Amino acid sequence: MYQYEYPHPAVTVDSVVFGLDNEELKILLIRRKLEPFKGAWALPGGFVQMDESLDDAAKRELMEETGVEKLYLEQLATFGKPDRDPRERVITVAYVAIVNLFDHTVKADSDAEEAGWFPVEDPPELAFDHIKILAAALNRLQGKIRYQPLVFEFLPEKFTLSQVQKLYETVLCRPLDKRNFRKKIQGTGMVIPLDEYEMDVSHRAARFYYFDRKAWEEKSGEGFHFSI
Amino acid sequence: MYQYEYPHPAVTVDSVVFGLDNEELKILLIRRKLEPFKGAWALPGGFVQMDESLDDAAKRELMEETGVEKLYLEQLATFGKPDRDPRERVITVAYVAIVNLFDHTVKADSDAEEAGWFPVEDPPELAFDHIKILAAALNRLQGKIRYQPLVFEFLPEKFTLSQVQKLYETVLCRPLDKRNFRKKIQGTGMVIPLDEYEMDVSHRAARFYYFDRKAWEEKSGEGFHFSI
DNA sequence: TATTGTAAGTGTCGTATATACACTACTCCT
DNA sequence: AGGAGTAGTGTATATACGACACTTACAATA
Incomplete structure (x- = not known):
């Protein structure tokens, strides 16, 4: 058990992973195995460890879930409404990632986790406030692609x-x-x-x-x- | 005391507050009263309360420290290197703020806290990694001012x-x-x-x-x- | 081997946008 | 009356952008 004098929120990283699949823009989603939102699709991510930076946490989670090492990664924004997770206060630092589906194969279905690529245009129902994060990510991608060689x-x-x-x-x-x-x-x-x-x-x-x-x-x- | 099954970081908000003072671009800094970095200048900010959003936390801290209600506020980025605070793991969500020093008077020297406006070009030594946050904020301001009426x-x-x-x-x-x-x-x-x-x-x-x-x-x- | 389907590749012109540049107007002060 | 100091104004040139249609290359099929 870990004790603090004042209450502390949990901090996660969640990534919107874009990829080009059959000339379509898709995002990688993971099916949740646990409550809350058990069975729902969600952005890949997880808790930040105490000895790793936010970027490292995002990289680690993606490595664990996709097996891809070389990817573009950039911090998007941090989402922290008090009630965005029903369990406890969870603040999430969102990232935008791009994986190259030509050079790397992504283990979309890994051992324990069901994963899949979904069209950006109509994704399934997402857990938490992940649909808002997706919207922000798409917005960032569309804006940035015009003046950076993404x-x-x-x-x-x-x-x-x-x-x-x-x-x-x-x-x-x-x-x-x-x-x-x-x-x-x-x-x-x-x-x-x-x-x-x-x-x-x-x-x-x-x-x-x-x-x-x-x-x-x-x-x-x-x-x-x-x-x- | 608050107990958790897993370790939790502390989360703060820190703001880079820009203002125009005598035709010079300045930022608002607070002198720290407590260790660590006691006596050093730092960005205004503080811990996020459990029942407020990140934006609300930033607003509240600025209200407490400057007395200004009407200000421009936008999230900048989140800084979370494991060792950025010597006490414990502290992740900070940084904001950019702009206050209008013509219409509002800022209580630069408030009751308990010594505060002051410093030229962006050569600020004093700053606590923590606040100099990096300042650099990122200035970068954002310079970029955004060209296509938004800031x-x-x-x-x-x-x-x-x-x-x-x-x-x-x-x-x-x-x-x-x-x-x-x-x-x-x-x-x-x-x-x-x-x-x-x-x-x-x-x-x-x-x-x-x-x-x-x-x-x-x-x-x-x-x-x-x-x-x- | 001629025909057809399919995507690759190529240039010009008119319009809009950005840049460079210098003088006159107004007000107060001496 | 004139000088100091800032406000305010237009034109000409270069550059960037958008609209637009045909020819080329390859392979499959008739």
Whole structure:
């Protein structure tokens, strides 16, 4: 038992994990095994250990639940209404994560836990206030994707420009003009053409490109905006 | 005494309170009366009560420490490195606040606590990791002021365009062209001229304007960007 | 081997937006 | 009357953005 002079809330981390699955934007959800909300779908997460930072806690929980090590992770916001958990006062630090479903396989159904990918547009009923967290995460993603190169976190190392465009269209929920899009994305100077082309497609093969992370890290230092 | 089956961190809220004092951007700091960091300057804040939301906690602490009710308040980020407080594990939810030092007087030196306004550029040594929180807050302010009308939170109801421009220049740390600035700010349609002019100035009297909050709230709903 | 289906790839022009830049107007003070 | 000090105003150029339609390449099928 742990004793304190004043009451302390519990602190959890919960992550909204985005991934691109079949050209659809999806989120990873876990089915709860315990009360409260037993059987309901919920964001992956858990309690912060006393010796780990918040980022580390988020990483650990995701590692445990998805098996993925390399993912994009960023703190979103902290949710702390007094009654958001019926058991005790629980404050949750929410994260946005992006996993690359091309390069890594996610153990969606792990040992003990049932997990699954759900379309962002119509998720199932979620436990706690997780639907609010999802809304905030989607909002952040849509805002940030326009001036930071987050799209490449979703895509394989080598991708076609059509893939990039479709992803932007999916996230932003609006169509983009092909020529203008290609002008912009190539105008950044960070999306570099390879001498490789698609194979085994029943139409003209698309060229592969890669994202020059080094150039971005240098230029993002001062002033440079990605901006699509 | 309060008992828990698992260890719980303490949770505080700390606010970076910005204000415009003599055309300088300043932050409000409190001198600590207790260990640790006794005597050092720190961000105003305190423990979250079990029956209040995080926003309410931030508001309450600021009300207690500054006496100001009407202020702009927005959650910034949560800081939770395990060793950021030497006593016990303390996770702090940081807020950015803006107080209007024209319309409200802040009880900078209150009963028990010594408080003061310090230039953002060279603050004193701060307790805990508060210098990091300050850096993050300044970053947020500089970013957000360019596409949201935060400036008017600093200024009196009726202001001159020169005041607005000087404030932008102060926050962004760069000079702006007067004519282009005035074109843009008037182009928003939300900064409305009054038929009042400065009095008792030893030069041409400047016209007063006000910010049309209603128009902003309507237009900010969809798509409109303030953008300076 | 000719045809068809499908997605890839490419350029221009008009419009809107951003930037650079310098003088006159007003008020008070000496 | 003139000087000090800040308010206020317009134009021209460069850049960015959005609209828009056809040709190319590949493979499957007739």
